[in-house]
Amino acid sequence: xxEKINTDSKEHAVEILQQLNEYRKTGRHCDFMIKAGxxxxxxxxxxxxxxxxxxxxxxxxxxVETKSGVVEIKGFDEVCVKxxxxxxxTGDAYVAKEKRETLMGVAHMMQLQRLCDSIAIFxxxxxxxxxxxxxxxxxxxxNCKQLEEKCNQFALQRFIEIAQFDEFMxxxxxxxxxLMESKETKAREEGKCKVxxxxxxxxxDERKKCFLSLVMxxxxxxxxxxxxxxxVENEPLLYESMQSIRSMTLSILDSNGNAGSKDFNLIQNQxxxxxxxxxxxxxxxxxxDKTWTPMQTIDQAIIQNTLYSAVVMESxxxxxxxxxxxxxxxxxxxxxxxxxxxxxxxxxxxVVALDGFVYGIEDGNFSNVMExxxxxxxxxxxxxxxxxxxxxxxxxxxDGKVFCIVGRNQQGRATNQVEIYDPVTSTWSMDNRxxxxxxxxxxxxxxxxxxxxxxxxNDSRNxxxxxxxxxxxxxxxxxxxxxxTTRQWFSSCVIHGKVYVIGGNGNPANIEEYDxxxxxxxxxxxxxxxxxxxxxxxxxxx
Numbered sequence: 367x368x369e370k371i372n373t374d375s376k377e378h379a380v381e382i383l384q385q386l387n388e389y390r391k392t393g394r395h396c397d398f399m400i401k402a403g404x405x406x407x408x409x410x411x412x413x414x415x416x417x418x419x420x421x422x423x424x425x426x427x428x429x430v431e432t433k434s435g436v437v438e439i440k441g442f443d444e445v446c447v448k449x450x451x452x453x454x455x456t457g458d459a460y461v462a463k464e465k466r467e468t469l470m471g472v473a474h475m476m477q478l479q480r481l482c483d484s485i486a487i488f489x490x491x492x493x494x495x496x497x498x499x500x501x502x503x504x505x506x507x508x509n510c511k512q513l514e515e516k517c518n519q520f521a522l523q524r525f526i527e528i529a530q531f532d533e534f535m536x537x538x539x540x541x542x543x544x545l546m547e548s549k550e551t552k553a554r555e556e557g558k559c560k561v562x563x564x565x566x567x568x569x570x571d572e573r574k575k576c577f578l579s580l581v582m583x584x585x586x587x588x589x590x591x592x593x594x595x596x597x598v599e600n601e602p603l604l605y606e607s608m609q610s611i612r613s614m615t616l617s618i619l620d621s622n623g624n625a626g627s628k629d630f631n632l633i634q635n636q637x638x639x640x641x642x643x644x645x646x647x648x649x650x651x652x653x654x655d656k657t658w659t660p661m662q663t664i665d666q667a668i669i670q671n672t673l674y675s676a677v678v679m680e681s682x683x684x685x686x687x688x689x690x691x692x693x694x695x696x697x698x699x700x701x702x703x704x705x706x707x708x709x710x711x712x713x714x715x716x717v718v719a720l721d722g723f724v725y726g727i728e729d730g731n732f733s734n735v736m737e738x739x740x741x742x743x744x745x746x747x748x749x750x751x752x753x754x755x756x757x758x759x760x761x762x763x764x765d766g767k768v769f770c771i772v773g774r775n776q777q778g779r780a781t782n783q784v785e786i787y788d789p790v791t792s793t794w795s796m797d798n799r800x801x802x803x804x805x806x807x808x809x810x811x812x813x814x815x816x817x818x819x820x821x822x823x824n825d826s827r828n829x830x831x832x833x834x835x836x837x838x839x840x841x842x843x844x845x846x847x848x849x850x851t852t853r854q855w856f857s858s859c860v861i862h863g864k865v866y867v868i869g870g871n872g873n874p875a876n877i878e879e880y881d882x883x884x885x886x887x888x889x890x891x892x893x894x895x896x897x898x899x900x901x902x903x904x905x906x907x908x
Contacts, residue, residue, distance in 0.1 A: 386413060387455040398425070399436040400451060403444035407451050417454040419477035439472075446472040453481050461485070463497075467504050474508050486513040493520055499533040522550045529561045535568040539576050546580045554680060555588045559597070566603060577603055590681065590698045636861040636905050638868065638877070639683065639697070640898040641673055648683075648697075649896065650906065653861055653879065656891060661697065665704035668693055675729070676902040679719035679741070683904060686715050686726065692739070697906055710737055710746045716901065720763045720789065725749075729901075732757045732776050736768075736787065752785050752794050758855075760810035764817050765838055766790075769797075771819055772805045780804035780825045801834050801843050809901075811858040811865060814838070815882065818846075818865050821853040829854045829871065833880070850887050851876050857903035866890075869900045 389395050389410070396408035414421040424431055431437040439447050446461075446469045453459045453473075459481055461469045466489065473481040489501045490513055498520060505513040521528055525545060528534055542565055545551055546558055553561075559581065566577040581604070586594065597604055637650040641664055648661040664673070671687035678684075682694045690710045696702040714730025724739040734752040739745070756773030763769070768787040775781055782804040784797035801819065808822030808830075817836040824830050829852040834843050849867060856870025865880040877891040 383455060383457075386410065390455055397435065400439060400447065401436060402439040402442060402447035405444040405448050407448060409451060409454075414451075414454055417478065420475065439475075442472050442475065443468045450476055450478060450481065453478065459484060461488075467500060467507075470504050470508055482508065482510075486510045489513060490516045493517070495524055495527040495531065498524075498528050499531065518544070519550075521545060522548055523552050525551050525553045525561075526557060529564075534561075535565055537565070539573065543576065543580060547583055555584050555586070556590065556593045559584060559589070559593075563601065563603065570603075574603065588681070590696075592699070636907050638859060638861070638866060639904050639906050640868065640893075640896065641676070641685075641902045643669075643897040643899065644895065651877070651891065653864075653866065653877075653890060662695060662700070662702065662704075665693060667691070667706070668704065673899050673902055674714055675716045676904050677717045677719045677724060678904045678906055679722070679724060682741075683906070684717065684719075684724055684739075685902065686710065686712075686717055688714050688730075690715065707739070707741075708744050708746055710739070711735075711748070712737055716759075716761050718761050718763045718768060720766070720768060723789075725761070725763075725768050725787075727752075727759060727761055727770060729758060729761075736770075749787070750792055750794060752787075753796065754781070754783060754785055756781065756806075758806040758822075760808045760819055760822075762810035762812050762817055764812040764836075769810070769817060771810050771817070772801060772808055772822065774806035774823075780806045780823065797841075799836075799842055802845055803830075803832055803834065805830060805832075807854040809853075809856050809858040809867065809870075811860050813860050813863055813865070813882065818858070818880070820849060820858060820865075820867055821856060821870065823854050846880075847885060847887060849878055849880075850889050851878060855900050857901050859903060859905040861905050866905075868893075868903045869898050871900070 390408060393408040396410055398409050398411045398414065400407040400409055411425050415425050416422070424437065443465065446465060449459060449461065449469060450472050466485070470482065470485050473485060486505070489497070489504060493501055493516065498517065501513065502517040504510065505517055522545065542562070546562055551558060562577060562580060566573040635652070637652050639648050639650045639661065641648055645660070646669060647663040650659050650661055651657070652659070668685060668687060671689050671691045673685055674688045676683060676685045681696050681698055683697045684692065684694045686692050690712055692707045692709050693704050694707055695704050710726055712726050712728045712735065714728060715726040716729040717724050717726040722741070725736060726739070727733065727736045732755050734755045736749045736752065737746045738749055740747065752770060754773070754775070756775055759773035760771040761768065762771065767789070770785045770787070772783070773781050782801040784800060786795050786797055787793075788795070803824065805822035805824055808819055810817060810819045812818070816838045818833060820833045821830050831848040831850070831852040833846040833848055835846050836843050853867065853870035856867060858865060858867045860866070863882065865882070866877060868877045875893045876889050877893065878887055879890045880887050
C-alpha cells in the first residue's frame with residue numbers, strides 16, 4: 367500500500383511558474399507570439415491556453431494564428447496587454463489609475479476571470495467620490511454585479527458629494543431615478559430636488575419629462591415652506607407646466623404661515639445652536655464670522671421640565687427633558703412651533719441620531735437600558751440591554767453604530783471601556799480596545815475619520831482637559847493635545863471637520879476649537895450675557 371509523502375505542492379507550482387516566466391523573458395521554449403502595437407511578447411501555448419479561455423479557444427483548432435504562430439491584439443492598449451500576459455505567468459497585477467478601465471477591458475477580452483474579479487475588488491476598496499464615476503462605468507460595461515451594487519450603495523450614502531462633480535450631469539435617467547426615488551438616499555428632499563434641477567437643465571429637452579415625473583414623487587411636506595415657495599416662484603420647469611395652479615399653490619403656502627421665498631444651499635453653512643436660560647430662546651453662532659443670531663424661543667414646558675439634552679435629525683431639533691418628556695422643532699422655519707412627541711421612559715437621558723432614528727440612554731442614573739425613537743410612528747422602543755450598568759456615559763455615532771464610551775460604575779469608579787451597538791443585528795459588543803484614561807461625565811463627538819472623547823471627571827473626581835481619539839481605520843485610542851480648559855458635563859459638535867466644545871462646569875463661557883490638521887486647540891469665543899444649558903448644544907445646517 368502506498369503512503370503519501372508530505373510535500374508543499376503550492377510552492378512547487380509557484381517555482382515551476384517562476385521558471386516558465388524566466389523562459390518567457392528570454393524566449394526559451396516559446397512557441398507562440400502575442401503582438402500589441404510595438405510590443406512583441408513570446409509565450410508558451412500551453413501556459414496561455416491553461417490560463418485564458420480566449421487563447422484556449424484560439425489554439426484548439428487550425429486557423430491563421432496557429433499557422434503563423436502569431437496573434438495580433440488590435441484596438442487595445444499595448445501596456446495593458448503586456449500586464450495581462452505578466453499576470454498569466456506571475457499571478458500579480460499592477461495598474462495606474464488612468465489605466466484601470468483599459469486593463470479591465472483587456473482582461474475581459476482575454477477572459478481572465480480571476481484578474482477581472484481582482485480588479486473589481488480593487489476598485490471596490492478604492493471607491494471614493496472622485497473615482498465613483500469611472501468605477502461605475504467599468505462595473506456596468508463588464509457586468510460586475512457586486513461592484514455595481516457597491517457603487518449603488520455608495521451613491522446613496524454619499525449623494526451630495528458625488529453630485530458636486532461634473533460627471534454627475536452625464537448620469538443616465540435610470541440611475542438618476544434610482545437615486546431620487548430611493549428612501550436610502552442620504553440627502554434632504556430639498557437637496558435632492560436641487561440636484562435633480564441641475565441635472566435636468568444640463569439637457570432640458572431630453573430630461574424635462576423625467577424631472578416632472580420624479581419631482582411629484584418627492585415627499586413635499588418634508589421640504590421647508592420657504593423652499594417650496596422659491597421653486598414655485600422661480601423655477602420655470604415647475605410653473606410652466608402647472609401655470610393654472612401656480613396661484614393656488616402660492617395661496618396654500620401663504621395660508622400656512624406666509625413663508626418667505628428662500629433658495630436651498632446644497633453645500634450648507636453649519637452653525638452652533640445653544641439653549642440660553644437667560645433669554646429663554648435658542649441662539650445660533652457662526653464660528654467663521656463670530657456672529658450670534660437669535661432663533662426661536664424655548665417652549666415653556668421644556669423650561670419647566672428642565673432641558674437635559676438635544677440632537678439634530680434632518681430638519682428638526684429634538685430635545686429631551688430630565689423627566690423624559692420629548693419635543694421637536696423644525697428649526698429652519700422661523701414661525702415653527704414646538705411639538706410634544708411621545709415621551710421616553712428614560713430619565714436624564716442623552717441622545718444621538720442615526721439613520722433616521724433617535725437613540726437614547728439614561729445618563730444621570732445607573733442603567734443598561736437604551737431606547738430608540740422612530741419619527742415615522744412617533745414611538746419609542748426598548749432595545750437589547752447593554753452589558754455594563756453605568757452612569758454619565760458618553761454617547762456618539764460612528765461607522766454606522768452607536769458607541770457608549772466610559773462612564774461611572776456602581777462602585778463609583780470611572781471606567782475606560784467602550785460598548786458598541788450594531789443597529790443591523792440589534793446586538794451589543796465590547797470593544798477590545800479601551801481608552802488610555804478612565805473618565806465619566808465626558809463628551810464625545812465624531813468626524814468621518816474617527817471619535818473624539820474629551821474632558822470629564824477622573825477617578826479622583828478632578829475635572830480633566832485631556833482628549834483621546836479613536837481612528838476609524840486603526841480602531842485604537844491615542845492621546846491628543848489637551849483642551850485649553852478643564853470641563854465636565856458639556857457639549858461637543860463637529861462643523862466642517864473641526865471639533866468644537868462648549869459649556870460645562872469649568873469655564874462655560876469659552877468655546878474651544880480643535881483643528882485635526884494642525885492638531886491644535888484654540889479658544890475662539892467667550893460667550894457674553896448667556897447662561898446656556900450644559901449638555902444641549904447642537905450643530906445645524908442653515
